[in-house]
Amino acid sequence: MRKIDYLFTEYGESHQDSTNKTIHWICVPLIFFSIVGLIASIPSAPVQQFLGEGNVYAHWGTVLLIPVIIYYVTLSIPLSIGMMLFSAACLALVNVIIRLNVGPLWAVCIGIFVLAWIGQFYGHKIEGKKPSFLKDVQFLLIGPAWLMHFIYKKIGIPY
Template sequence: MRKIDELLLEYGHSHQNETNKTIHWICVPAIFFSIVGLVYSIPSEQLSTMLPFSQGFANWATLILILILFYYASLSLPLALGMFFFSALCLALANLIDLMSPIPLWAVSLIIFTLAWVFQFYGHKIEGRKPSFFKDIQFLLIGPAWLMHFIYKKLGLAY
């Protein structure tokens, strides 16, 4: 069995309850986005100086997402591709909020992060099982891939 299959199977063991699954479909992407937004909010002028070829597009969120995408690619190239598109969407949304919202991106992200985690823990209370990341921190990254693999299955794509 591939490592990604083992990780998705193990993650799925603590996500059997339909209410908890529904909460995860909303909150896992929200948490992923909120972390992107929080990291995007870190001043990155020094990063742009260190990477002059980036022409001002460099920020900490992009750099960290590149590293995370390498992790996903080590598990499954097709899932990494899906996570690349979702990550790009999160970056674009963070940029839009940063440019247009009267509320700072970090504040929007912090509110989303807090509310989503409250609902996540509520979902696990209903489930009667602890979140998987209590056992292994890498499950914080497996949650989004777990949802992506369902999308792939629905579309009839190999992951």
């Protein structure tokens, strides 16, 4: 069995309840996005010097996603492409929030992060099982890929 299949099976064991799954479809992408946004909020002068002054993607959020995508590549190249596209969407949304100036990016992302985690823990209360990441921290990255694999299955792309 491939490592990715093992991880999805293991992750899926604590995600059987339909309400918990629905909550995960909302909260997991929000948590992923909020972490990218929080990291992008860290002052990034060295990154801008390296990637170019004025480059809207020259921040620590972009830097963070490099090892994340490499991790996904080690699990599944096709799946890593989907995760790369989702990551690019997160980076674009970070820039939209900055341009709209609805508030400090870090504050918006903390709000999203807290609300999404409340949702996650509520879903697991309904499920009656602890979140997978309490067993193994890598499941924090498996959650988004687990959702992506369902999208792949739905449209007939092997992962």
